[in-house]
Amino acid sequence: MGNTYRQAYFHIVYAVKYRAALIQSSWKTELEKYTTKIVQEQGHKLIAVGAATDHIHLFIGYNLNQTIPDLVEEVKTSTTKWINNRNFCNSNFKWQNGYGAFTNAHSQIDAVAKYVLNQEKHHRKVSFRDEYLEMLRKNEIKYKDEYLFEFFE
Template sequence: MGQSLVQNFIHIIFSTKNRTPKILPPIDKELHAYLGGVCNKMDCQSIIVGGGTDHVHILCNLSKKIALMKLVESVKSHSSKWIKTRGEDYKDFYWQDGYGSFSINPTQVEAVKIYIANQHEHHKKKTFKEEYVGFLKKYGVEYDERYVWD
């Protein structure tokens, strides 16, 4: 085969350190756009970025040229540096150390886009912790809750 053809839709989730509610208007939309821009610069087409006051969801098409770990590392480090330039309220902004990532069937991309777009409504009924543990269970990810949160 002469060509490398790849289509990997990835749903990435991570929170602020200790789930501190730092992602508030008006910075939330700017942050989401910035996160999507970092993905795009790394050749990982951003489809949608959204989240709540204490976490983000990124749906992107992972490039065949980059490891997932490198993408997440870059997204988190660049955005953390960027948000600290946005004012005094963000000088102590940090992301949690870990992240969750789940592969998405191409037939489910539209449903995930809608899910991410409706995060604020969704979190009126469910906390981030409940949501995240739900994803781990849905995708059959083994975990020890003592080490999931920081």
């Protein structure tokens, strides 16, 4: 359509079922590369991906032709099959239900990308629970505790 311009950036976060620390450093990079491939195949631009042992962050240039729920479902389903087919875990790998999706401005690209890429360093100081709750607060998202990820400390 003529004279239609758009850009959208999303920071997406989701966790391993029961917040189990199943993502191992021996295959984390492969998971990040596979996730990048899926996101790109869905028509989005993966700006940064950062996996921790129990969750993952995606920062994308969002293609408005697909809904966020459909994208997250595709990424979770595909990566679950990929992880299980390679027997990376001693048990059946699953992601928790739900996710967080936060919008960002173009001016925030560098800061958010650096944040996503530095997950290991970040989580030496801050728990995932505290990190996620801070994201909700900063974005002024009202939530109910019973609908949050299962946090086991």
